Amino acid sequence: MKCIFTHCWHLTGYVPTCRVEDKREWLAFQEATMKQVVEIANEHDAHLIIAGDLFDQPRIDDEVITLFIRCMLPMINDVIVIGGNHSLPEHREANIDRSSLGIIKAMSLNPSSKIKYITCDEFLIDGRFEHSVQLNKDITLVHTLTVNADEIPFSWRAITARELAQKYTTPWVLVGDNHNRFHAEFGGINVMSAGCLMAETVSENEYDLGVYYIDTGESIEVTTQNDTSPVYRVSNSTVKWISLNHDKTKVSRSHIKTKSTDDDALRAIVEILEKEGDGVSVDYERNLLEYIAHSSSISEGAVAIIEEIRDSKESV
């Protein structure tokens, strides 16, 4: 299979705080980025795989949904979409009909639709949500926080790439949620993250944003009785990283600083941003939502209330 692998588009109708565009410009930027990805997919005669968090929240502006559907129209091959913790209400497939992703799923019920929403198996493991589906004999799609290291950073609810390769035994395990990209390989099993697509925090602005082109080639299982998990020999495969045009001037540090030089509280936040970087933004709401997205210590009832408040604000 030839595919463009991406995830964490976090499409949204509101402008992330660190971005300098106004709403029109932000929508235009998201549109231009989606068109770039579709062009790349068509140039490679590839399918487009979006492994979760297509939308930043369960409900987003209608015009953003329309923008996504329109931008996908020129696709020659399929657009394969799975859910993810940000796009599903309370992170659950069962609630999809009360979300913007529900529209995408309903569209894909039409056999002629190129956009195909695939429902995942859903796990809640020590507070970490994991959504996964085997796409075909070569590829498993997963959405869960995965790190390409032997140790999981303190307090992260995550799994290591090696553990994922032991759990999902297809030659290609394409995993969304981590906004950093990586490509790890264990006994012929490739575990890959493509990172986020657009910079919505100051630290993401430093990333080399883009998509992976993958041709899965041929894979033969060569497991022996000494192996604890399946081993594959993959041949004639191609993996290529394709960077996207990414105008770093659209994300502002001074934008933050100019507002905050005199305000101790904001200066403290800037210091945290500089120290912590990944996953922290100046957007309180975003931090709160990021926290509940990855935390298990918040009751479902509380999550529902927070999301209801957020959604009621959205629809105003």
Ligand SMILES: [Mn+2]
């Ligand atoms: Mn996610």
